[in-house]
Amino acid sequence: MAYSDKVIDHYNNPRNVGSLDKKDANVGTGLVGAPECGDVMKLQMKINPSTRVIEEAKFKTFGCGSAIASSSLATEWVRGKTVEEALAIKNTDIVRELSLPPVKIHCSVLAEDAIKAAISDWKHKAGEDAKTADASASHS
Amino acid sequence: MAIKLPIYFDNHATTPVDPRVVDAMLPYFNDKFGNAASRNHAFGWAAEEAVENARAQVAQLIGATPKEIVFTSGATESDNLAIKGVAEMYREKGNHIITQVTEHKAILDTCKRLEKEGFEVTYLPVEKDGRINLDDLRRAITPKTILITIMYANNEIGVVQPVAEIGKIAKEKGVFFHSDGVQAVGKIPVDVQKDGIDLLSISAHKLYGPKGVGALYVRRKNPRVQLTAIIDGGGHERGMRSGTLNVAGIVGFGKACELCREEMTEETAKLRALRDRLKESIMSKLDETFINGSMEHRLPHNINISFAYVEGESLLMGINDIAVSSGSACTSATLEPSYVLKALGVGEDLAHTSIRFGLGRFNTAEEVDYVASRVVETVSRLRELSPLYEMAKEGMDLSKMNWKTA
Numbered sequence: 001m002a003y004s005d006k007v008i009d010h011y012n013n014p015r016n017v018g019s020l021d022k023k024d025a026n027v028g029t030g031l032v033g034a035p036e037c038g039d040v041m042k043l044q045m046k047i048n049p050s051t052r053v054i055e056e057a058k059f060k061t062f063g064c065g066s067a068i069a070s071s072s073l074a075t076e077w078v079r080g081k082t083v084e085e086a087l088a089i090k091n092t093d094i095v096r097e098l099s100l101p102p103v104k105i106h107c108s109v110l111a112e113d114a115i116k117a118a119i120s121d122w123k124h125k126a127g128e129d130a131k132t133a134d135a136s137a138s139h140s
Numbered sequence: 141m142a143i144k145l146p147i148y149f150d151n152h153a154t155t156p157v158d159p160r161v162v163d164a165m166l167p168y169f170n171d172k173f174g175n176a177a178s179r180n181h182a183f184g185w186a187a188e189e190a191v192e193n194a195r196a197q198v199a200q201l202i203g204a205t206p207k208e209i210v211f212t213s214g215a216t217e218s219d220n221l222a223i224k225g226v227a228e229m230y231r232e233k234g235n236h237i238i239t240q241v242t243e244h245k246a247i248l249d250t251c252k253r254l255e256k257e258g259f260e261v262t263y264l265p266v267e268k269d270g271r272i273n274l275d276d277l278r279r280a281i282t283p284k285t286i287l288i289t290i291m292y293a294n295n296e297i298g299v300v301q302p303v304a305e306i307g308k309i310a311k312e313k314g315v316f317f318h319s320d321g322v323q324a325v326g327k328i329p330v331d332v333q334k335d336g337i338d339l340l341s342i343s344a345h346k347l348y349g350p351k352g353v354g355a356l357y358v359r360r361k362n363p364r365v366q367l368t369a370i371i372d373g374g375g376h377e378r379g380m381r382s383g384t385l386n387v388a389g390i391v392g393f394g395k396a397c398e399l400c401r402e403e404m405t406e407e408t409a410k411l412r413a414l415r416d417r418l419k420e421s422i423m424s425k426l427d428e429t430f431i432n433g434s435m436e437h438r439l440p441h442n443i444n445i446s447f448a449y450v451e452g453e454s455l456l457m458g459i460n461d462i463a464v465s466s467g468s469a470c471t472s473a474t475l476e477p478s479y480v481l482k483a484l485g486v487g488e489d490l491a492h493t494s495i496r497f498g499l500g501r502f503n504t505a506e507e508v509d510y511v512a513s514r515v516v517e518t519v520s521r522l523r524e525l526s527p528l529y530e531m532a533k534e535g536m537d538l539s540k541m542n543w544k545t546a
Contacts, residue, residue: 003457011457017525034543035489035528038451038469038477042527060527064453064470068525103475 003065004099010069015076018058020044028122030114039063039107041071043114045078045086047122052083059114066104070094070111083119145461147507151346151500152295152323152442153465157392158348158501164395165350168388176385177376187387194394198355201397202321202340203331210356210377211390215322218341218356219246219289221381222318225367226287226339227254230316234284238315240264240272241483242294247320251289260284266483269434270299277306281313288317292324292340296467296480296496297433298442300324307336316365322346326400327439328408332357338365344389348501349396353389356380411499412440414508418497419443421512426519428532432467432481432494441499446490449529450522455495458518462511467494489528489538 003011019042022029026046033040040063046056057075061068073094078086094100094108148156168190176191178184195206212218227237239251241263251261262280264272272290281288288310293300303319310317318339324330325340326347332340340357344350358380359365373382400407423429428448444467447455452468465471467478469492477491486494497511523529531538 008457011454014525019530031527035492035538036487036543038488038492040527040543042530060525060530062449062526062528063451064468065457067451068454 006073006098007065007069007100010072010098011065014059014068014072016056016058016072016079017060019060020046020056020058025125026122028118028120028125030117030119030121032113032117033063033110035062039067039110041067041110041114043071043074043111043118045118045122047083047119049126054078054081054083054086063107063110064104066098066100067107067110069098070100070107071114073097074111074115078115083122086115087119089115143504143506143510146463147461147503147511148463149497149499149503149507149511150463150465151503152298152496152498154345154351155348155500156502157345157350158396158399160399161349161392161395165388165392168391172387174387176387177374187385190391191385191387194390194397197394197398197401198342199357201330201401202325202342202357203333204340204357205360207378208357208360210358210380211385211393212354212356212381213352213386214345214354215320215341215343216246216354218343218354219244219320220250221356221367221370222339222341222358223247223250223254223287223289224370225380226316226318226365227259228368229366230286231259234282234286236260236262236282236284236286238262238264238277238280238285238288238290240266240290242266242270242296242299242480243289243291244295244320244322247289247291268485269437270294270297270432270480270484271301271434271437272306274302274305274309278309281309281315285313285315288315289320290317291320291322292330293321293328293439294433294480295323296478297444297484298323298439298498299433300328300437300439302437303335303337310338311336316363323439326397326404327441329404332359338363344393344396347396347400350389350392353386353393355393407501408440411501411503414499414503414505415441415443415497417505418499418508418512419445421509422515425512425516430490432484432486442497444494444496446486446494447519448490448493449526449532450519451492452494454522455493455515455518458522459511459514462514464498465496467496468492 020027030043042060045054059071061071091108091112172186174183174187176187199206316338321340322343338359343354430446432444452466453470469477481491
């Protein structure tokens with residue numbers, strides 16, 4: 001399988017690998033995927049409660065090169081964005097940026113889900129509307 | 141000694157053609173290029189002689205006589221011919237075939253096709269070590285069983301089946317025994333007499349010969365096996381396989397078999413030592429690594445290891461100057477994880493983390509050391525990236541988690 005240069009770059013130099021304190025009230029943690037599927041992404045964001053800006057983002061992924069690249073890219077993109085701007089990130093944007101082939105599109109979907117799951121967790125902790133908690137489960 | 145990159149450790153997929161085999165083949169392309177079936181001139185006679193010579197070389201490797209060797213385009217065709225050929229020929233006698241779940245697709249898909257045509261197929265399970273249970277086999281045989289087909293050694297996990305015992309049972313019950321010998325022939329001693337095999341599939345490109353040629357051993361005595369051909373035409377190969385013979389390929393195949401027979405003992409010892417060195421170097425430096433399949437009944441040059449918490453394709457990407465393969469879904473055309481590992485009871489999560497290493501004639505100790513260190517380095521790096529490793533280290537039981545799938 002030929003990987004795009006960007007996927008290879010993210011794989012060799014992943015951005016923002018690591019963990020944030022999940023007990024911190026301002027940290028949202030999204031854990032999506034399953035080991036049996038071969039893809040698990042953990043994406044965390046530290047969000048400023050007054051500005052709603054994502055100040056820090058970290059990820060860890062169990063998955064193929066495209067999955068690692070998708071989640072690494074996701075942490076790059078959400079940094080500095082507001083929660084609402086981050087929710088607007090679509091998996092198709094990731095596919096285009098990384099030139100993912102059709103067989104790897106599901107990796108980008110998982111990354112979009114991870115973003116949404118992390119935000120949803122933060123909102124839940126902040127006592128906001130939990131309506132968006134189901135967004136991550138609705139993708140097929 | 142400088143290592144040449146990329147390194148090839150995927151000898152179960154195919155092998156490089158031995159230079160001595162290439163030399164043997166060359167005259168048959170544009171010097172002695174005749175059709176072996178041309179009976180009336182020297183071009184044909186030279187080709188025929190070369191083919192018969194090669195036939196004897198193949199036969200000698202497996203303890204058969206030359207008349208029992210049918211040349212084909214490869215083991216997939218040989219598997220098809222053996223199973224369909226016996227099924228068609230003996231369908232008045234019975235319609236039941238016994239095989240097992242970790243067979244190559246060439247066997248499984250052929251059996252599936254026969255099921256559509258009214259045959260009954262039993263797929264025996266395997267134990268955790270990858271071998272069938274002989275009692276299961278005995279119990280599965282019925283008066284309508286006409287064929288048992290069980291591979292000699294598995295291509296993914298290198299596990300060797302109890303072939304001689306299977307041969308004995310088959311003989312007792314009067315059922316033909318076919319074995320897909322692709323991974324075993326030329327690597328470990330295979331003897332159709334000692335092992336009680338009636339039909340055996342062989343592939344040239346798995347034993348340092350060219351692609352596009354193989355053979356089916358078809359027993360002529362005690363008992364005599366007859367086949368209905370699956371390819372009709374000029375009646376070549378005693379009517380069992382029509383089509384002009386791939387003379388150059390066959391010559392190469394014969395030479396490759398001869399080299400294997402002459403060099404097997406030494407080569408096996410060398411490869412076993414290299415394989416054990418690879419295994420030791422990797423497993424002594426990493427925790428949570430698991431061998432898939434029996435170590436005791438295994439090809440000497442194979443090892444299949446699961447690296448928990450690290451997905452196979454990402455591992456292959458990290459060692460992209462080394463050719464190996466993985467049981468991960470991401471690396472398969474169908475996005476299904478390895479059905480062989482699944483049959484062993486290896487959980488899907490671990491199946492995604494498996495890597496198959498297949499050593500060969502041209503691999504060296506330097507290459508083994510390089511591969512081991514790159515694997516250890518890459519697994520360690522990917523574990524830093526792995527949320528599963530982090531969770532496991534925190535003491536979480538991943539099997540009890542409720543995963544939110546996309």
